[in-house]
Amino acid sequence: MDGYIKQWNDLILNCSFNNTYKMVWSKALVELSLNFSDNNDEEIETIAFDFNEIGELCLKYYWNQTIYFDLDQSPNLKKPPEMITYTKELIKEFFFRRGNVQPIRFEKVDFNSLKMEHNYESTIKNIAKTIGQDVCWRFKKLNGNNYEIYDLDINRGKVFFSRHNVLQLKEHSDFLFTIINYRWTQILEGFNYSPRISRKVRAIDENNIKRVSLKKFHKHLDLMFEDGQRKCFYCSEIIDDTDVSIDHVIPWSYMFSDDLWNLVxxxxxxNSKKYNRLPSEEDIVRLENRNILLLQRMENKSREYDQLQIAVEKDYLKKFWTSFKG
Ligand SMILES: [Zn+2]
Structure with missing residues (x-):
């Protein structure tokens, strides 16, 4: 491994578990290196990235992890990292202006059309400030040593790389993204109780975190209603066909999968008001009973039957719910 990349490797894999600032910072730098083209003027020997452009990428990573999966980024739940507080405030305002809590990727949000330019800009400014105070210089330190992987001008909010080093970052970007995600997953697993964290961390890099149609579950869920009149799991009233939705009792953001044993x-x-809300124990007990009854009514030769049977036998619902509560 090139000596320069080896230093990055050491810094990423040995950083502390306090929070994930170093992950968003290093990931943003590697992502920015991708924009640098070797065809540029050969005279340019120093490349500068601005804390504001880095801050936009940090916001992107935190936005997507938070709005889809609600992952905690620090073990101290009473005092979350500042960048997370700024990100959550922006998401809250975004939900408010849009009037619903459907998650959407950061890359697809149009802050201008929501008249949120000001909120957006002040969020970036705050994140850039935290980068300067807390992150940029700290990332270079390990066991009392300072790794000279870049230069800083904190007052002007800039980080400087030599041309050679930016090209190194770019050339090894796949490797670096992989170890950053690996370390990020390790850190998150220290204080998040939700399952599939590794998949969630990787998913934010892909352009397709989407919820697939739940239509295929209708035929099974309908077995609970012999007269064809579907009833709401929460209020027990009959639901008009135009008003039917399928809900994940333990939120999708937590499970990151669609399982019959968790759908009603x-x-x-x-459904649209229920954002990452924990179900009550009473709801869990009712759903356990529903699952036992549903299993009795299903044909015992389908994949869904097998999965539901395993879930009932292994008590998945109670186990996931208990771990969700932490
Ligand atoms: Zn209802």
Missing amino acids: YCHKEE
Whole structure:
């Protein structure tokens, strides 16, 4: 491994577990190196990145991890990292202006059309400030040594690389992204109780975190309603066909999968208000009973039957719910 990349490797894999600032910082630098083209003027020997452009990428990573998966980025839940507080405030305002809590990728949000330019700009400014105070210089330190992998001008909010080193980052970007995600996953696993963290961390790099259609579950869920009248799991009222939605009782953001044992019918409106909310123990008990009954009514020769049977036998619902509560 090239000596320069070896230093990055050591810094990433040995950084502390306090929070994930070093992950967003290093990931943003590697991502920015991708924009640098070797065809540029050969005279340019120093390349500068601005804390504001780095801050935009940090916000992108934190936005996507938070809005889809609600992952905690630090073990101290009472005092979350500043960058997370700024990100959550922006998401909260975004939900408020849009009038619903459907998650959407950062890259697809149009802050201008929501009249949120000001909120956006002040969020970036705050994140850039935290980068200067807390992150940029700290990332270079390990066991009392300072790794000279870049130069800083904190007052002007800039980080400087030699041309050679930026090209190194770019050339080894796949490797660096992989170890950053690996370390990020390790850190998150220290204080998040949700399953599939590694998949969630990788998913934010892909352009397709999407919820697939749940239509295929209708035929199974309908077995619970012999008269064809679907009832809402939460309020027990009959649901009009136009008002039917399928809900993940343990939130999708937590499970990151669609499982029959966790799905129920409910009114659309109740579903759209329910953002990452924990179900009550009473709901869990009712769902356990529903699952036992549903299993009895299903044909025992389908994949869904097998999966539901395993879930009931192994008590998945209670186990996931208990670990979700932490
Ligand atoms: Zn209802």
